[in-house]
Amino acid sequence: MATIDALLDDLLAKEGGYVDHRDDRGGVTNFGITETVARAAGWTGSMLALPRALAIAIYRRRYWTGPRFDDVAAISMAVAAELFDTGVNMGPAVAAGFLQRSLNVLNRQGQDWADVAVDRAVGPATLDALRRLLTLRGARGEAALLKALNALQGARYIELAEGRAANESFVFGWLANRVA
Numbered sequence: 001m002a003t004i005d006a007l008l009d010d011l012l013a014k015e016g017g018y019v020d021h022r023d024d025r026g027g028v029t030n031f032g033i034t035e036t037v038a039r040a041a042g043w044t045g046s047m048l049a050l051p052r053a054l055a056i057a058i059y060r061r062r063y064w065t066g067p068r069f070d071d072v073a074a075i076s077m078a079v080a081a082e083l084f085d086t087g088v089n090m091g092p093a094v095a096a097g098f099l100q101r102s103l104n105v106l107n108r109q110g111q112d113w114a115d116v117a118v119d120r121a122v123g124p125a126t127l128d129a130l131r132r133l134l135t136l137r138g139a140r141g142e143a144a145l146l147k148a149l150n151a152l153q154g155a156r157y158i159e160l161a162e163g164r165a166a167n168e169s170f171v172f173g174w175l176a177n178r179v180a
Helices: 004-015 035-040 052-065 069-073 077-090 092-105 124-163 165-178
Strands: none
Touching: 004 052, 004 077, 035 052, 052 069, 052 077, 069 077, 069 092, 069 124, 077 092, 077 124, 077 165, 092 124, 124 165
8 A cells, every 4th residue: 555655656656756847837847846845845955956855845735735635535535635636736726626526426416425516625515425435336336436537637737738738848758647
């Protein structure tokens, strides 16, 4: 079973080190952390010198505990891992919204659990719906949910590339490395 430490190791391997790609709206990054995010976390140095430990702390706070993906992990580590990866690349609110939308269409028109508000924040209703899915449908329910999350993620990458030609620089890697 994966842990947040293993997820962070995998993520940092994917993200690599210092990057300054002309087509990246996020600008300069190191370990996948944008300069804006690093500055918001208090980093004042060169992005080339961003410490790995600070990048890990930012990922934990901003993309794991902040959006409550750690609470999702207590129910399903596989779902939490998917949300974490999507959240890092698209924003945690997008990932949480994908979860809520998917849970709402897997509830058999409200027969298994009530629809949850698609407010893009993981709260008690979202966590309860996830628990109900796994209780009622087990491993097959988890697998179906993961497929739904990946489908939404892949569709979003294509939409991003269609909406901004410069994103075509990244869409192959996004689809090859981030969509299971």
